[in-house]
Amino acid sequence: MVKSMRLNIEYEHDIAINAFYWTPRSYREPLHYHASLEIGCCVSGEGEFYFGSKKYVVAPGDIFIVNHTERHIACSAEHNPSSYLFLNFDPGLLLEEDERLLLPFSIPSERFQNLIPSDSALATAIWPLMQSIWLELDRKLEGYQMMAKGLLLQIVSHLLRSCSTDIPPSEWREITDSFSNFRIISAYMQEHFNEPLDLEQLARMLHLSSSRVSRMFQEVLGRGFKDYLLLLRLAEARRLLVRTDMPVTEVCFASGFQSVSSFYRLFAGAEGISPMAYRNKYSGIAIFENELP
DNA sequence: ATTTCAGAGAATTCCTGGTG
């Protein structure tokens, strides 16, 4: 059994994306994994990239795709250490747009191609986008969060396109089919997150057991049902706090929370401040005049 | 408006039996 550890990734910006340059050690560190998805591009040097028992030899320009289940680690050649630009990001960002964007990261490990060779059209398309994200997050000019997210969506759309054409239609069919249950649930949740919602109920929709559906979330998203539901509810709560003058208690129930105490606890856990403090901090900033209440 | 806490309830994990 190979030793591996789960890392908890913290995001350093107002958007759940990190971009950073990194040089792997020249000895082999233990494998690790994390809930966030990752894309790495080798910019210089030599080395290897390990995924479980798979091993890739790395050259500058090569791009690596890391999903939330595979254990992995990069390693530099001693005489010529490699350097990478890495992006890691929360799968929730993709889910907000279209569940299918998660497909490139949900392909079974044995047929998952982690390496995009430097000379491929795909790598050529992705690399400048990665650099732009790094620049945006570094400079933090007005609207950089939207820029970064937009660029990320482009990158992942490129990936989606390429796997839909590279993988034989029959197999692609199989992969998208096994994904369809999740799409049904995810769509339902986005529509009904502000109502009481539990796994049992979702499981019934699919004629599956709740334990099965719980595992499905881990497999597809890398995070549990509760976590994902919370993500949706918090987004709505933030919006209501900033854009309306609804009392906090009302915001709580309107965004789907079932009790005020858990709302305060979870909100503070995510934002670090109480709902009212959040409103005071951000409500002065109206982006569009016509969205004022 | 916000926090606290014990009891209640739900989600996740582990285990087992069925299935190809």
Add this chain to the structure above:
DNA sequence: CACCAGGAATTCTCTGAAAT
């Protein structure tokens, strides 16, 4: 024999009332 789904056991989180 490997894989997958359901159910039991376990672990974790929420709820609701009361205090600040």
